[in-house]
Amino acid sequence: MSDSERRPLPAIDIKGVSKVYSVGGQTVQALREVNLTIKKGEFACLIGASGCGKSTLLRIMAGFETASSGVVNMYGKPIVGPSPERGMVFQDYGLFPWLTVKENIGFGQRQRNLPKAKLNEISAYYTDMVGLTKFADYYPGQLSGGMKQRVAIARVLANDCEVLLMDEPFGALDALTREKLQQDLLEIWARTKVTVVFVTHAVEEAVMLSDRVVVMTAGPGRIEEDIKLALARPRDITAIEFNQVRRDITQYLSSHVSSKVAA
Amino acid sequence: MDTTVELPVKMVKPDIRPYIKSWITPLIVPLLLLLGWHAGVKVSGTQLIPLPKEVGLMLYDFAFGGIYDDAFSETLPLHLWSSVTRVYGGFFAAALVGIPLGLLIGRIKLIRDLLDPTLQLLRPVPVTAWLPLSMIFFGIGPNAAIFLVFLGAFYPIVFNTIFGVKAVDNRLFEAALMLGCSGSSLFRQVVLPAAIPSILNGLRLGHGFAWILIVVGEMTGVPEGLGAVIMDGRMLSRTDLVIAGMTVIGIVGYVSDRMLVALNNRLLKWSPQHHV
Numbered sequence A: 001m002s003d004s005e006r007r008p009l010p011a012i013d014i015k016g017v018s019k020v021y022s023v024g025g026q027t028v029q030a031l032r033e034v035n036l037t038i039k040k041g042e043f044a045c046l047i048g049a050s051g052c053g054k055s056t057l058l059r060i061m062a063g064f065e066t067a068s069s070g071v072v073n074m075y076g077k078p079i080v081g082p083s084p085e086r087g088m089v090f091q092d093y094g095l096f097p098w099l100t101v102k103e104n105i106g107f108g109q110r111q112r113n114l115p116k117a118k119l120n121e122i123s124a125y126y127t128d129m130v131g132l133t134k135f136a137d138y139y140p141g142q143l144s145g146g147m148k149q150r151v152a153i154a155r156v157l158a159n160d161c162e163v164l165l166m167d168e169p170f171g172a173l174d175a176l177t178r179e180k181l182q183q184d185l186l187e188i189w190a191r192t193k194v195t196v197v198f199v200t201h202a203v204e205e206a207v208m209l210s211d212r213v214v215v216m217t218a219g220p221g222r223i224e225e226d227i228k229l230a231l232a233r234p235r236d237i238t239a240i241e242f243n244q245v246r247r248d249i250t251q252y253l254s255s256h257v258s259s260k261v262a263a
Numbered sequence B: 001m002d003t004t005v006e007l008p009v010k011m012v013k014p015d016i017r018p019y020i021k022s023w024i025t026p027l028i029v030p031l032l033l034l035l036g037w038h039a040g041v042k043v044s045g046t047q048l049i050p051l052p053k054e055v056g057l058m059l060y061d062f063a064f065g066g067i068y069d070d071a072f073s074e075t076l077p078l079h080l081w082s083s084v085t086r087v088y089g090g091f092f093a094a095a096l097v098g099i100p101l102g103l104l105i106g107r108i109k110l111i112r113d114l115l116d117p118t119l120q121l122l123r124p125v126p127v128t129a130w131l132p133l134s135m136i137f138f139g140i141g142p143n144a145a146i147f148l149v150f151l152g153a154f155y156p157i158v159f160n161t162i163f164g165v166k167a168v169d170n171r172l173f174e175a176a177l178m179l180g181c182s183g184s185s186l187f188r189q190v191v192l193p194a195a196i197p198s199i200l201n202g203l204r205l206g207h208g209f210a211w212i213l214i215v216v217g218e219m220t221g222v223p224e225g226l227g228a229v230i231m232d233g234r235m236l237s238r239t240d241l242v243i244a245g246m247t248v249i250g251i252v253g254y255v256s257d258r259m260l261v262a263l264n265n266r267l268l269k270w271s272p273q274h275h276v
């Protein structure tokens, strides 16, 4: 499929997806009838209270879980399992501890039997993209959390992923590191035109990053609001518009939580 | 992360005290033991236990001859060589069988269901209890000893390998799958490296058991080997020979364990917490 042919097709298209887990005879409905379409190149955030099914939805997009019912397509083709086209960035990094930074970044390309020189070139390029050239020969155990997450991002980009799936990637980092990584991610996104689906708890993070904020609610998980953000980039945390949007989204979130508590 | 933090480089005069300390501290207890041994023998006036000095002489004669010139003079290389080849023969055979078997049992459910119960049943049987049977299977001679060594090393190797394979973090499988690594590459590129720390741990334990069992195995009518020397010493009431044999086993076992530790630290340079 050439680019022009598939441009009209959404990067990710989720139709009527439900997910039921069964644990020891009991069933938990994690998602009910979720519909979500993500355009190519879009930066979408999924936000919602703990347990509302954000990770479940993301893992279904990644192909780690299968939907109990419904359809999940990528560029019109059903998603049947994990694939390099959809790169996942985990909150706990998931790096291979026995590989160095550059080997971790080259891991995906290494599966493709490239000539060694080409492989080295690719991993050097992406190591540089995330600013880790000086640490190329370090092992993950010798890196800070922020550096590990850079490696995790670089290794999926180096593998030509078209959709970047991120599950609270910066949740475990301190505020300063998180801000820096957010800026770097936006830069990479602008440069590579990769589609991003980003799960977060933090409203500010969602407003800082995304074109679109998808608010989910629990019991069972579904999409409550889908908000397009018209804010200009680069965004200014102190701007009035920014805070207006942030307030609106916070209100959505808390109203759902309180209505649930009242019920 | 384009700025690096320069660690302050301290210019210190080369201080040899820590080195001396690290050499001397481990020697204190053995020296005190030797001293206590010497004093104990002197004070009690026993004839049954030789003085450390006499064992030292025996060791020298055992290795180089020229003091007693008896049947044991200069025979250390011969006995040592016999024992070492048996230990490593049995140990490598155990590794050769135990590691692949452990990988298969850990990874493939059918093989696990097939073999694991049997292994679990056999495991509580002390390896030394196999001695009579192994003498029936292999006759009186070195093969029975090698079999014991094999068995003793096999259990820790196989069980640690199984544990290592089963304990691989599921997150790593997910990471590998979404990067396009699957099937047999998954085994080679994820399962195997992730299990290496446990496998090495099993090898090290197995290696220790191998040295224990060689002595037991060689005490049963084998003409050569350090176990046989200790047995001969007992029958001839040559306690100095017994202790000399024990000393050699201690030293050789220690040295070859250090070699395994070096291998361990080299293979696991990515994980300082696995260093020994």
Ligand SMILES: Nc1ncnc2c1ncn2[C@@H]1O[C@H](COP(=O)(O)OP(=O)(O)OP(=O)(O)O)[C@@H](O)[C@H]1O
Pocket: A021, A022, A023, A028, A029, A030, A048, A049, A050, A051, A052, A053, A054, A055, A056, A057, A221
């Ligand atoms: N593997 C699983 N087996 C059984 N139940 C599960 C499993 N994974 C998730 N669930 C359940 O599905 C629901 C949604 O979980 P999920 O992890 O998707 O929530 P989340 O929105 O990502 O929460 P958080 O913000 O805390 O990460 C929860 O009720 C959870 O208990």
Ligand SMILES: [Mg+2]
Pocket: A054, A055, A056, A167
């Ligand atoms: Mg989650």
